[in-house]
Amino acid sequence: MADDKKLPADHDHWLVRESTIRNLWILLIAVFVLSIAAETVWHPHPHFSLDAIFGFGAWFGLLSGFALVVVTKSWAIFVKRKDTYYD
Amino acid sequence: MTELAMIPPGLVLIAAGLLLPLFNAQIRAAIIVVAPLIALALVWNMPDGPVLTMNWLGYELTPVTGDNLSRMFGTVFAIMALIGGIFALNQARVVELASAFVYAGSAIGVVFAGDLITVFIFWELMAIGSTLVIMSNGDEAFGPGMRYAVIHFFGGVVLMAGIAGEIATTGSIAFQPMQTDSVFRWLILFGFVINTGAPPLHPWLPDAYPKSSWSGMVFLSAFTTKTAVYTLIRGFPGAEVLIWVGLFMIFYGLIYALNENDTRRKLAYSIINQVGFMVCAVGIGNEIALNGAAAHAFVHIIYKALLLMSAGSVLYMTGISKFTQLGGLFRSMPMTTICCIIGALSISAAPFTSGFPAKSLIANGAAEAHMTLVWFLLTGAVAGVYIVAIKLPWFIFFQKDSGLRPAEPPLSMRLAMYAASALCIGFGIFPGALYSMLPVATDYNPYTGGHLVSQFQLLLAGTIVFFALLKWLKRTETISLDVDWFWRxxxxxxxxxxxxxxxxxxxxxxxxxxxxxxxxxxxxxxxxxxxxxxxxxxxxxxxxxxxxxxxxxxxxxxxx
Structure with missing residues (x-):
């Protein structure tokens, strides 16, 4: 079924080169900043007061994403076990 | 045409499932493709109102009745039977395919049922079919399959008690919107909610689903939880308790999915998270939110199947389902990688994929109902879902070079993934096609400049958090203890x-x-x-x- 074969790790693919990763980071930050700047042209329709603050999607996304990771890691302290736990 | 409408579409799939073991591989393949298409045609030809009634023990049963909501769920169930069937064409265990078709047909049976007794009969058939799908994967699946069956049959007993009480007190067997104003209605609600995978009675989902075969979980992800969502939309729209149950499911699923090291267990927790959005929407209960619940269920079935097919393809080709042992597969499985990314974008509600027009309806429903806290939690969860969603393609196909070079899966599996990918993008670009099936007609337009800007900000923020905190998110060979620890x-x-x-x-x-x-x-x-x-x-x-x-x-x- 599986015709996979273990090959020596190769890091030559253009997608995994350090320069590509650096460029992707630059691109990501640039698009993120652009998406915030775009709010000056296309105004989101706020439903409440907090989401009327400029760049709401950006800062709220960063905050909630960070909070999720922190809560997840904290919860893991209590519930994480070796995956052979039930064996 | 009237005679055609009398044929219950679910029974076509159930009959096909029972016939499958009798034939050789070629005829089986033909049945797998043709039966869902016949069911789909019957669903689309289903008129509004009761089309089949019968007398049973003095009760006037309505086994088949149609409306927009039933047709919408019936459509996606038939599509899923087709896509899942094509994906599973290489599955040597005929019992799995036969059970999966009985299971799919029973799910369609529930969504066209006009009375509580018919709902219950098909509900239990679903439990039997799905248990067999799990158990058909051999000895390792027997224990989880038994635990799955125990919870579902317990749920069935609760539902039966509620239905019996409801019939005894009201004298009516009609399946229609109910208030949570009697203990029997609470029992019915509880019976339905168990099948949504709501904690703490959810472990059947992450425990048993990943123990099914590479193809079995594609079927399992589609029917049980979404049939439960259908019954909630039909039976308990606006039940406030569902808002909080749904929100709890959203964050519980997120946290556990993010901690998980098994690709398909991660997707199982992600089902809980996504169904949470739908349950919450049913609790909000206004027209736009109920439309959102139905639309979300529809698109979720397809993109979750796509994600499971890509993870299933990797399992099929490598025999591995642990993130820690995978990585770098984009080199030899580029098409599977692309399909997985399309699924991940759809589940994240990225614009121009199917999740965007669906989830927008739910958030809009909360805003229209002036539910401030609910709206903020739902919006925050979107960024969270994105972080969890990227995890799958990142850790399987990129991350590090595991040295594995599996080929793309066989053609039938690829075709099923391409079809699901096309639907994910198609409904994203043409939301009108999705909205035209909604229970209540809507002129909502998700593609306004402001909405797009706000959504892109959320998703890009999620991307930045994921890659900035990648070291924290690195997987280890661990599990997270869940409620099932109490019995396991x-x-x-x-x-x-x-x-x-x-x-x-x-x-x-x-x-x-x-x-x-x-x-x-x-x-x-x-x-x-x-x-x-x-x-x-x-x-x-x-x-x-x-x-x-x-x-x-x-x-x-x-x-x-």
Missing amino acids: GFGKLLAREFDVRTGIAWQGLASNVSNMVQRFVKTIYKHHGPEGMLARTWPTGLMAFWTTVLLAATLILAYV
Whole structure:
């Protein structure tokens, strides 16, 4: 079924080169900043007061994403076990 | 056409499932493709209102009745039977395919049921079909399959108790919107909610689903939880408790999915998270939110199947489902990688994929109902879903070079993934096609400039958080204990302790009885054994002496 074969790790693919990763980071930050700047042209329709603050999607996304990771890691302290736990 | 409408579309799939084991691979393949298409045609031809009624034990059953909501769910279930069937064409275990078709047909049976008794019958058939799909994956799946069956049959008992009480108190068997104003209606609601995978009675989902085969979980992800969402939309729209149940599911699923190291267990927790959005929307209960719940269920079935097909393809080709052992597969599985990314974007509600027009309806429903906290939690969860969603393609196909170079999966599996990908993008670009099926007509337009800007900000923020905190998110060969620890861990310990204690007591009892028996035997032996007084051979003189004594005593007594 599986015709996979273990090959020596190769890091030559253009997608995994350090320069590509650096460029992707630059691109990501640039698009993120652009998406915030775009709010000056296309105004989101706020439903409440907090989401009327400029760049709401950006800062709220960063905050909630960070909070999720922190809560997840904290919860893991209590519930994480070796995956052979039930064996 | 009227006669055609009389044929229950679900029964076509159930009949196909029962016939599958009787034929060879070629005819099976034909049945797998043709039966869902027939079911789809019947669903689309289903008129509004009851089309089939029958008398049963004095009750007027309505096994088939149609409306927009039923047709929408029926459509996606039939599509999923087709896509899942094509993906599973290489599945050697015919029992799995046969059970999956019975399962899919029963799910369609529920969504076209016009009365509670029919709902219950198909509900239980679903439980049987899905259990067989899990158990057909061999010995390793037997334990999880049993645990799955126990919870679902318990749910069935709760539902039956509720339905019986409802019929006894109201005299009506109609399946229509209900208030949570009696204990029986609460039981019905509880029975439905168990099948949504709501914690704490959710472990059947992450415990059993990943133990099914590479193709089995594609079917499992589609029907049980979404049929439950359908029954909630139909039976309990606006039940406020569902808002909080849904929100809890959203964040519970997110946290566990993010901590998970098994690709398909991660997707199982993600199902809980996504169904949470739908349950919450049913609780919000206004027209736009209910539309959102139905639309989200529809698109979710397809993009979740796509994600599971990509993870299933990797499992099929490598035999591996742990993130820690995967990585770098984009080199040899580029098409599977692209399909997985499309699925991840759809589940994240990225614009121009199917999740965007669906989830936008739910958030808008909360905003229209002025539910501030609910809206903020739902919006925050979107960024969270994105972080969890990227995890799948990132850790399987990129991350590090695991050295594995599996080929793309066979053609039938690729075709199924391409079809699901096309639907994910198609409904994203043309949301009108999705909205035209909604229970209530809407002119909502998700593609306004402001909405797009806000959504892109959220998703890009999620991307930045994911890659910035990648070291924290690195996977380890671990599991996260869940509620099922109470019966798989604590319960086992308790049972072992009970076993030890009862073992000691039993040994004590057994040794007491054994001692008593031995003492009894010894006594008998003492008197009746070879040396026993009563077993001795007595001398003739002694016998004569005693006979004389007895005769003398008799003589004396006779004269007294």
